Amino acid sequence: MIQTAARNCKFALFCLAPIKQAADMKLPGRAAPSSRRSFLRNLSLSIAAGSLVRPVRLGAQTPAASVNRFRFLVVNDIHHVSPECTPFMEALVLHMQEQGPVDFCLNVGDLADLGARESLVAVRDIFAALGAPVYPVPGNHDCDVGENTDLYSEIFPDRLNYSFAHRGWQFIGLDSTDGNKWNETRVGDAALSFLDTAARDLDRKAPTVLFTHFPMATDVRWASLSGADVLSRLDDLNLRCAFSGHFHARTERTHGRAAVLTNTCCSRVRGPHDDTTAEGYLVCTAHPDGRLDRVFIPYKPAEKQA
Numbered sequence: 178m179i180q181t182a183a184r185n186c187k188f189a190l191f192c193l194a195p196i197k198q199a200a201d202m203k204l205p206g207r208a209a210p211s212s213r214r215s216f217l218r219n220l221s222l223s224i225a226a227g228s229l230v231r232p233v234r235l236g237a238q239t240p241a242a243s244v245n246r247f248r249f250l251v252v253n254d255i256h257h258v259s260p261e262c263t264p265f266m267e268a269l270v271l272h273m274q275e276q277g278p279v280d281f282c283l284n285v286g287d288l289a290d291l292g293a294r295e296s297l298v299a300v301r302d303i304f305a306a307l308g309a310p311v312y313p314v315p316g317n318h319d320c321d322v323g324e325n326t327d328l329y330s331e332i333f334p335d336r337l338n339y340s341f342a343h344r345g346w347q348f349i350g351l352d353s354t355d356g357n358k359w360n361e362t363r364v365g366d367a368a369l370s371f372l373d374t375a376a377r378d379l380d381r382k383a384p385t386v387l388f389t390h391f392p393m394a395t396d397v398r399w400a401s402l403s404g405a406d407v408l409s410r411l412d413d414l415n416l417r418c419a420f421s422g423h424f425h426a427r428t429e430r431t432h433g434r435a436a437v438l439t440n441t442c443c444s445r446v447r448g449p450h451d452d453t454t455a456e457g458y459l460v461c462t463a464h465p466d467g468r469l470d471r472v473f474i475p476y477k478p479a480e481k482q483a
């Protein structure tokens with residue numbers, strides 16, 4: 178259920194993969210009605226014919242909870258700026274793959290450090306090697322060229338304000354940029370009206386995740402001035418978590434029963450904006466009951482470890 182205008186582009190099809198996966202998913206032990214009728218008819222015929230019905234060994238049954246559980250990555254503020262960043266990010270993707278299978282990755286803004294086309298293209302191509310769909314939102318640095326999202330949208334079509342469903346969960350990516358301003362920013366009208374549409378049209382019971390570049394918790398440094406407004410517009414949904422970056426530091430607040438987070442950066446050329454030094458990304462596990470486990474995975478390039 179991608180809610181964007183252009184659904185037929187190649188990129189959108191790529192990112193529809195998990196939705197198709199969800200649509201194709203069948204609960205264990207449940208056959209389609211036609212198959213069930215066929216099975217019962219054949220069983221009746223077998224018994225009537227006196228044929229031997231052998232016990233079938235089903236093997237180890239996987240609990241439904243683990244079948245429906247899924248994992249995804251969240252990374253922010255990777256700040257690609259020059260060709261030297263490419264091997265760093267390729268190693269980052271390898272490091273992510275070593276954490277085990279994931280269904281997708283949220284890339285939460287500041288993909289590029291100066292917003293250059295070469296950097297945005299490099300990030301797109303490097304993360305394509307992850308082997309899972311990547312869902313980005315723009316950061317302020319991704320808007321440095323032209324002070325708008327035009328170049329970002331050219332390279333990442335339909336990835337400003339959008340939503341997708343995955344295994345009973347809903348994810349909302351929101352453009353929280355305000356030109357290329359880094360402070361005292363407000364979410365634009367297009368994003369706010371998209372939120373209102375999402376709040377009206379999405380499943381109110383399904384656990385929901387919001388991801389934005391600018392922090393939404395109002396007391397976090399350099400948070401969006403629209404944070405309280407954005408979160409309140411989602412109060413009718415079952416919001417469980419909001420992921421953000423920009424502050425390059427780990428913070429955690431709450432809004433209702435939702436965790437409202439920022440994570441540190443994961444960059445060759447930038448560092449945390451608080452007094453910490455650890456950098457890394459999150460591996461998240463989403464449970465069918467709406468719980469969301471998060472594990473911080475430290476990652477730091479060799480040149481920063483000295």
Ligand SMILES: [Fe+2]
Pocket residue numbers: 254256287316318423425442
């Ligand atoms: Fe950043």
